Amino acid sequence: MTRRPAPPLPPPKARRHLRETAALTQTQLASRVGVTPGTVRAWESGRTTPRGRKRDAYAKLLKTLADEETARRTTQTPHPESAPEADSAPEPTSGSESAPARKPLPHEPDPVPESAPESTLEPAPEPEPGPEPVPEARPAPVPLTPAQAFDALYEFGAPALVRQTYLLTGRREQAREAVERAFQAAWEHWPEVARDRDPVGWVRATAYEYALSPWQRLRPRHRRPEPPPADPGDRTLLNTLLRLPPRHRRTLVLYDGVGLDLPETAAETEASTPTAANRLLRAREAVAGRLPALADPQVLHRRLAELASNERLGAARPHAVRGDGERRARFWTRAAIAFTAALVGTTALTVRTAPTHYEPPVSPGQAVRGVPPRAAQGSLSDEELELRHKLRDQLQHGPERLSPRLE
Structure with missing residues (x-):
């Protein structure tokens, strides 16, 4: 049974x-579509991809919206045949303003202007045919391997991403680690990242989410403060950025630092456009309240670029990042296999040792009274010795032992 292909979706x-x-x-x-607004927000940001019936319904709805937009554009654009003839006709000269020129009939030859010189009436000599130029053969571009394409993407985007992540965290090592983890995730999902329209944006979103994760506060490295920037102005600006809420800080860095427009900023932060605009205004007000000189967005953009550039933030080599990602993937794969094997073994042992029939519980014991306490070991008394001799002298078997008799 073959599975029909999934309907295509726009970016x-x-x-x-x-x-x-x-x-x-x-x-x-x-x-x-029949989903939650958070699911639609994830689809529009590219974090998740719809599947199954939801994908079919979403693709059908988007196709309907695209057809409506095409029809609306067609109705708004005037058809070229409906344009007035005066726009397409040449302007008449001063001598022909009174009567328009008559168009020649199909069987009549084209009229020749009277004022044309005789030299223009003679046919021009045809050029002699020469050898056709041979187009130069260009070498076909050599396709890059996945590793080469990843290395090119890393060398292009890693330095800038480290500086941008530093503006979010204020920590140099954390910024480097976040960018490296993001590129390692990109290498694990390389077929998806390679086909993405903005692979740098994919890596940037992953790095920002890792850098702003609340679990970073529990790490021992977060408890040790790093040396602040040497410039007092950079130190004040960085402290102002770190006082902003994480969402406002991320929106400010994306819009005023990276230079994205408002819809792209909203899509990357998984928020609506009005929400992103509100966060941006609140962040600018907070920065301008402490640093009035940065109230102008152009000045703020320049100062953010200077703050990120003043710090010497290097990135690791691309082959080292790929190697660390592959080793990490192998480790977690082996750990998952070991955990699965342990779980299967525990389940098998439980099934093997589990009872197969009902066993009634043991009834609780009852105290027996009237039994003399057991005496400690020692020499026998006279009565005990006499009783032992009497028992030894009598027969051990037979009815005499059971029948009572008087002594």
């Missing part, structure tokens, strides 16, 4: 554009 940014063009909110679109 995440195109999905968001179609929804906003149709004037639909994420809640309205989620109700039409």
Whole structure:
């Protein structure tokens, strides 16, 4: 039985554009597809991909929105045949303003202007045919291997991503580690990242999420403070950024630091456009309240770039990052296999040793009274010696032992 192929979907940014063009909110679109608004937000940001029936319904709805947008553009754009003839006709000269020129009939030759010189009436000599130019053969581009493509992406985006992540965390080692972990995740999902329209954005979103994770506070490294920037102005700006809430700080760095537009910033932070705009305004107000000189967005953008560039933040080599990612993947794979084997063994042992029939519980014991206490070991008394001799002298078997008799 063959499985039919999944319907294609436009890129995440195109999905968001179609929804906003149709004037639909994420809640309205989620109700039409039958999912939650958070799921639609994840689809539009590219974090998850719909599957199964939800993918079919989502693709059908996006196709309907795209057809409506195409029809709306067609109705708004004037057809070239409906344009006035005066726009396409050449402007008449001063001598022909009174009467328009007559068009020649199909069987009549084209009219020759009277004022044209005789030299223009003679046919021009045809050029002699020469050898056709042979196009130069260009060498075909050599396709890159996955490792080479990953190394090129790392060398292009890693230095800038380390500086941007430093603005979010204020810690140099944490910024380097976040970027390396993000690239390791990209190498694990390389087929998906290689086909993405913005692979640097994919890595940037992963690095920011790792850097701003609340679990970072529990690490021993987070408890040891790092030396602040040497410049007092950079130190004040960095402290101001770290006082902002993580979401506001991330929105400010993406918009004023990286230079993304508002819809892209909203999509990367998994928020709506009005929410991203509100966070940006709140962050700018907080920065301007402590540093009035940075109230201008252009000045703020320049100062953020200077703060990130003043710190010497290097990145590891791409082959080292790939090697660490592969070793980490092998370790977790072996750990998962070992855990699965232990779980299977424990289950088998439980099934083997489990009772197969009902065993009634043992009744509780009852105290027996009237039994004399056991005497300690020692020499026998006279009565005990007499009783022992009497028992030894009598027969050990027979009815005489059971029948009572008088002495």
